[in-house]
Amino acid sequence: MSASSISVRELGFRYPGEHHDALRGLTIDVNAGERVAVLGPNGSGKTTFVMHLNGLLATQSGEVRIGDTPVVESNLMEVRRRVGAVFQDADDQLFMSSVREDVAFGPANLGVSGAELDELVERTLERVGAAGYADRNPHHLSGGEKRRVAIATVLSMDPDVLILDEPTSGLDPAGRRELIDLLSSLTQTQLIVTHDLPLALQLCNRSVIVSDGRVVADGRTPELLANVELLAEHRLELPLGFDPSRL
Amino acid sequence: MSGAHGSTVSRLFVPGDSRIHRLSPEAKLVAVVAVVVVIAMTPRREIVAFALYALGAWAIIVTTKIGVLTYLKRLSVIIPFVMFALIVPFIGGGESVRVLGVSLSIDGLWATWNILAKAGLGATMSIALSATTPVAQLLHGMTRLKVPRLLVAIIAFMLRYIDVLVEQLGRMRRSMVARGHDPRWMWQLKPIASSAGALFVRSYERGERVHQAMLARGYTGVMPTVSEQRASTKEWLAVLLCPIGAALVLTVAVV
Numbered sequence: 001m002s003a004s005s006i007s008v009r010e011l012g013f014r015y016p017g018e019h020h021d022a023l024r025g026l027t028i029d030v031n032a033g034e035r036v037a038v039l040g041p042n043g044s045g046k047t048t049f050v051m052h053l054n055g056l057l058a059t060q061s062g063e064v065r066i067g068d069t070p071v072v073e074s075n076l077m078e079v080r081r082r083v084g085a086v087f088q089d090a091d092d093q094l095f096m097s098s099v100r101e102d103v104a105f106g107p108a109n110l111g112v113s114g115a116e117l118d119e120l121v122e123r124t125l126e127r128v129g130a131a132g133y134a135d136r137n138p139h140h141l142s143g144g145e146k147r148r149v150a151i152a153t154v155l156s157m158d159p160d161v162l163i164l165d166e167p168t169s170g171l172d173p174a175g176r177r178e179l180i181d182l183l184s185s186l187t188q189t190q191l192i193v194t195h196d197l198p199l200a201l202q203l204c205n206r207s208v209i210v211s212d213g214r215v216v217a218d219g220r221t222p223e224l225l226a227n228v229e230l231l232a233e234h235r236l237e238l239p240l241g242f243d244p245s246r247l
Numbered sequence: 248m249s250g251a252h253g254s255t256v257s258r259l260f261v262p263g264d265s266r267i268h269r270l271s272p273e274a275k276l277v278a279v280v281a282v283v284v285v286i287a288m289t290p291r292r293e294i295v296a297f298a299l300y301a302l303g304a305w306a307i308i309v310t311t312k313i314g315v316l317t318y319l320k321r322l323s324v325i326i327p328f329v330m331f332a333l334i335v336p337f338i339g340g341g342e343s344v345r346v347l348g349v350s351l352s353i354d355g356l357w358a359t360w361n362i363l364a365k366a367g368l369g370a371t372m373s374i375a376l377s378a379t380t381p382v383a384q385l386l387h388g389m390t391r392l393k394v395p396r397l398l399v400a401i402i403a404f405m406l407r408y409i410d411v412l413v414e415q416l417g418r419m420r421r422s423m424v425a426r427g428h429d430p431r432w433m434w435q436l437k438p439i440a441s442s443a444g445a446l447f448v449r450s451y452e453r454g455e456r457v458h459q460a461m462l463a464r465g466y467t468g469v470m471p472t473v474s475e476q477r478a479s480t481k482e483w484l485a486v487l488l489c490p491i492g493a494a495l496v497l498t499v500a501v502v
Contacts, residue, residue, distance in 0.1 A: 056459050077465060085463040092456040097383040097407050106464035108471030137383075139410050157464065 003033040003189045004067035004082060004160035006053065011062035013048055013213075022048040024213035025062070032067075032160075035183075035190040037200030037221060040210035041235035046193045047088075049210060050163045053191070054083035066161060081110060084154025084188075088166040090146035094138035099125070099149050102138060106157040124156040125149070128182055144175025148182060161189045168196045197225055197238050209234050259321075259377040261313045268311070268379045271478030272388030274486040279376045281490030286368050289497050291361035296500040297368075300493060304371040307489070313378045321374045325366045332362035382406055391477060400470045408453070416446055 006029070013023040022045045030036050040046050051057045052064050055076045064071040071079050084106075087093050096102040103121045104112075112120060125131050128148040133141070141149060147167060154162065167183070168176045176199075183190065183203055194200060200207050200221050207224050209217040211234045217224055224230065225244040231237060238244065267275070289296050308318050339355025380388075386406075389399050419442045428438055 051459075054463055056463055077467075080463060080465045083463075085460075087456065087460055087463075089456065091408075091411055092453065093460050095404065095407055095457045095460065097386060097403055101383070105461075105466075105471065109465035109467065113471075139407070153464065 002160050003187060005032045005065075006030040006161060006189060006191070007063075007065040008049075008052070009063045011049065011052060011059065011064065013045075013052070013057060013060050015048075021213055023052075026210065026214055027062075028208060028215050028218070030189055030191065032189055033187060034206065035192065035204045037204040037207040038191055038193045038210055039195070039197070039200060039207055039224075039234075039236055044211045044234070045213040046210050047165060048213075050085070050165060050191060050193055053161065053163055054080050054085050056085070081106075081157050082159055083161045083163060084157060084159035085163045086147075086150050086154055086165065086167065088169060090143070090150045091139075093150040093153060094141075094146060097137065098134070099130070099136050099138055099141075100134035102149065103134075103152050103156045106153060110157065120156055124152045127155060128152045129178065142175070143170050144172065144178055147171060147175070147179055151182065155186075159188060161191070162186065163191050163193070165193045166195070167192060168194065168199055195236075197231075197236065198242060201225055201244055209236070260381045261311075261317060261378040263312055263379065265310055265312045265379065267307065267375065270379075270486055271482050272380045272384040273391045274388075274478040274482050275376050275380060276385065276388050276392065278486040278489050279372045281487070282372055282493050283369050285490055285493040285497055286365055286372075289365075290501065291357050291364070293497075293500040296496050297364045299496045300368050301364075303489065303492065304368055304375075307375050308371060311375055311379050313374075317378070318371075318374060321378070322367070322370055325370050328366050329363060332359045332366075335359050335362075396470045404457075408450075411453075412446065412450060415449060416442070419445065 008026060008028045011023050011026040012021060014021045026045070026049055038046050038050070048057065052059060052071065053066070055071050055073075058073070059071065066079055066082055069075050069078060069082070094102045096105060100121050103124055104117050107117055107120055121134060122131070125133055128151050130145060130148050130152060133145065133149060138146065138149065151162075151164075164183070167179055171179060180199065180202060183192070190204075192200070192204060204221050206219070207217075207221040208215050209224065209230070216234065217227075217230055222244050225238060286300055289300075308315075335358045336351040336355035337349075339352030339358065341352055341354040343350045343352050344356075345351075376385075386399055386403050389402075390396065423438055423442070428435075430436060430439060
């Protein structure tokens with residue numbers, strides 16, 4: 001497992017048929033192996049931003065680099081191997097009829113096959129604490145299990161960067177804790193898009209706040225979360241009674 | 248809440264370790280299709296042939312060890328067809344016989360028998376296949392039989408998402424009922440129609456998200472093969488005995 005840096009320069013994006021820019025000159029640098037929380041209100045452009053990182057949205061203006069590799073059409077296959085994206089709804093991520101096929105989907109597209117593929121699937125499932133799930137139907141897993149298997153589907157491609165969109169939404173407290181344990185054990189560069197501020201505090205030393213298509217704040221998570229005015233300005237709130245300084 | 252209960256399609260599989268369970272899916276699939284074709288070609292008056300088929304079908308069901316009750320429950324899917332078939336003697340033309348004072352068309356009676364026998368035997372074969380083969384295996388079998396990958400992928404997605412859709416529909420229905428919707432008459436159907444529209448839009452959006460998830464993992468338009476295991480010649484021979492036997496019966500009956 002290795003990790004890559006992420007470099008995004010002046011990223012701009014407008015969805016076809018819209019009159020408003022979703023991204024307006026978003027710039028951010030993430031070091032290799034760093035774990036960064038991307039915070040921000042709904043509609044601020046967080047998801048649009050992370051979808052650029054593995055080329056699901058083509059860059060309209062600005063530049064995205066994973067390590068030294070620019071994210072452009074000719075590099076898409078390499079970029080998609082190196083950047084694993086875990087989507088918010090695990091039912092979108094797990095589209096095959098068994099967990100084994102879902103975890104195998106990415107590496108099989110990269111040309112891995114046979115016993116090597118089987119072994120990779122077993123090893124990856126074990127890595128996320130889902131050993132023995134291979135022959136189960138993804139639909140029959142619990143929310144937490146689905147989320148961990150969804151992470152396995154990208155880990156099996158041996159990515160350098162992990163993008164996680166709202167990884168804790170819809171999980172029960174134990175499922176959430178297991179997910180936090182899993183994420184903190186992974187060495188890849190991680191961008192975690194979330195509204196779950198305690199999660200950001202627990203997992204990420206650094207957070208950025210994206211608002212109106214730009215990075216409006218970038219700093220150490222405890223300091224950002226202690227700035228109540230800043231949070232309020234961008235529709236972010238800590239849970240009632242939660243005091244980041246006492247953690 | 249979601250995902251805790253069994254799905255509609257995968258519930259068809261009855262776990263077990265019978266000889267039929269252990270056969271390769273592609274061999275079973277080919278055998279079932281071939282047997283059904285032979286049965287469908289059998290002239291309706293060849294009662295002996297049908298009796299032999301029934302005997303064979305019964306032997307297969309017994310070998311699968313799925314249980315008579317399960318079998319009969321599943322066989323009940325043919326009831327709508329049977330209901331239709333039962334009407335035919337009353338409306339058919341030609342010569343007729345009087346049974347308990349009711350005039351029944353002889354041709355119609357044969358037609359009823361034809362539908363009953365063929366539907367029953369065909370359904371029995373499908374039950375034997377679906378009860379002993381997990382859906383995922385069946386899809387692999389289709390891939391190995393060189394069914395176009397795209398077609399297999401479409402079937403696979405349909406099977407994967409049908410339960411998600413049914414759940415979504417269930418949630419929409421509940422939310423309507425929770426707000427006092429209680430459809431009893433035709434003109435109260437409007438909300439159901441519009442929820443069908445909403446469901447379509449949601450499914451379309453999900454399709455786009457799934458496609459993105461596939462692209463993100465290096466999908467280039469061709470579904471990768473995951474399992475390479477193939478049916479052995481011995482297995483093919485064993486399985487094809489069924490359609491060959493049926494074809495022999497048919498030939499002897501007709502000649």
